[in-house]
Amino acid sequence: MSADSTARQSAHAASEGETPDPRIEALVTDLIGRVADKWTMILLDLLEERGEMRFTQIARAVPGISQKMLTQTLRRMERDGMVCRTVHAVVPPRVDYRLTGLGQSLGEAFCGVWLWAERNLDHVEQARRAFDER
């Protein structure tokens, strides 16, 4: 989808009395699409609670992730202004990653979703079982 010029209705803007500009809506939808990705959420959460970390440290803390996905996700987050990358010109290279203010604010926004997931895990599993045996 990406550059979707067609208008989308209202969303939050309408329910809060702001301008329901369809172009802004499209951009927000697009931004959500980029940001609402599993690895981004996990890295955001990790960096939020652990502060500054280096590449391999992150890799070890997130077992499921491949090197490729880690670099890719970190790069995209850096491009979007959510993480700050610091390269130290030392013998075995050393690179530190930490959240920017923007990254922290997104991390806080996602925090609600993490808490929801923790709280409603059983509820969802139960709903699934009920649905499946029908």
Next chain:
Amino acid sequence: MSADSTARQSAHAASEGETPDPRIEALVTDLIGRVADKWTMILLDLLEERGEMRFTQIARAVPGISQKMLTQTLRRMERDGMVCRTVHAVVPPRVDYRLTGLGQSLGEAFCGVWLWAERNLDHVEQARRAFDER
């Protein structure tokens, strides 16, 4: 990754003094992976502000989506206990969708992310431009 048996560090549990059970962590991560999907977020937001809607009504309100993705996402949300599907046995079929309590609570949790996106759109675009011209 899905069923990832390896332990993941703490996440929110640690930063809030709860039990840092790696199995729960894995489940939460998995749940996040399922729920943090673009269409799910959009439908959640839409149904939260518009209440009960029928299939084509939703389709019209979310221009980028294909019929396939709409049915698929709604089915998954229904299975996860987030939406309630009501079929009216009438001549041209009529099906209504509305959020359950669980769905509403997730919608509220995601609300923070929508607001963040609305607020930080410019910030992100600016960061991207700065990053790209380097």
Next chain:
DNA sequence: AATTATACTTACCCAAAGGAGAGTATTGCG
């Protein structure tokens, strides 16, 4: 001289996501 450590990049490949479009069942209406 070979090995190690770090933070990557590149190439190749497979599987899953997702779009387009046609098909289906039902019944009232012209």
Next chain:
DNA sequence: CGCAATACTCTCCTTTGGGTAAGTATAATT
């Protein structure tokens, strides 16, 4: 009779996601 409306489902096809493995640069260590 045949068409329209609704809410799908099914098939085919392209795109993207993501894994694995190998390669790279550099200086300290053995």
